[in-house]
Amino acid sequence: MTDTSTEATPDKPTHRSGLAAAAREFALIVVGALIVSSILRAFVGQMFIIPSESMQNTLLVGDRVVVEKLTDVERGDVVVFEDPGGWLGTEESGQKRGSVGRFFEVVGLLPDSSHGHLIKRLIGMPGDKVACCDEKGRLMVNGQPLEESQYLYPGDAPSAMEFQVTVPAGKIFVMGDHRSESGDSRVHLSDTGPDGGTPGDAAFVPLDKVTGRAILVVWPASNFSKLGVPDTFKSIPAPAGPPPAKPSISLTPPPK
Incomplete structure (x- = not known):
């Protein structure tokens, strides 16, 4: 009769495999969060840093604003848009981040530095007649004066x-x-616009360059x-007719 000896099987390093599984799970969570954040930034909203004094005192230099992209813009909105061509000077162009900072901007973990973007108030929609000024020095939209003290x-x-202008189709x-x-x-x-054309074309922002409307100042907390x-924009009447293909521009005051 022959004895069969068996050797003891060493314990498996379960702690190592457990750490590897946890690391993989953590990596998947991080990648998933970055993907979700990037999608939200691309289609829902993102944060911008105000680079200049052009919107004071509504927005101050360094303010962080949330810009949403889901709803259409309208008169009176504060809108962020890409440079239509030749608008940006050094004082209004945000500081461009390096590759690492830009990556964190793209995935939504840092506010956009606003490089290549501007922020202004939307005064005239396609077809609107915007003029300055009436006998009291007020800006007018479709013949209705704006009370802008707010x-x-x-x-x-x-x-x-x-000036007197009629906003062309597809622009603001x-x-x-x-x-x-x-x-x-x-x-x-x-x-003229970036591609040449009629003088005055560059004054109107194409709607497809509008990133979205600013809805909140979130930082600094005091702001x-x-x-x-x-309220003054709520009484503006609709334009009298369809928007023209080309803008109408006159650098003269409206009849008083």
Whole structure:
């Protein structure tokens, strides 16, 4: 009779496999969170840093604002948009981050530095007639004067230059709340667009370059506030007709 000996089987390093599984699970959670954050940034909303004084005192330099992308913009909204071409100077272009910072911007873990973007108030929609100014010095939209004391920078006039425009199809007319420090639609009423064309084309922002509307100031905490449409815009009548294919521009005051 032959004895059969068996050798003891060593214990498996279960603690190592457990650590590996936990590491894999953690990595999957992080990757999933980054994907969700990126999707939210692309389609729902993102945060921007205010780079200039053009929207004071509604928005101050360094404020963090939340911009939502789900709803259509309307008159009176504060909107973020890509540079339509030739608008941005060094004072209004946010500081560009390096590759690492840009990665964290893209995945939504850092607020957008606003490089290549601007933020202004939407004054005229396609087809609207925007003019400055009436006999009381007020800006007018479709013949209705705006009462802008709610948001206009103290001491600023509604506009130092006179004009009459009809906003073309697919574009909007924007102005900063700090009018004397804002390079907005008015400044470009004699400029051609980035692809040439008719003088004044550059003054109007294509709707497809609008990132979204700013809805909240979230930082610093002392400046926390909701951004909405001022009451004066709620009484603006609809435009008299369909928007033209090309803008109508006159650098003269409207009839008084």
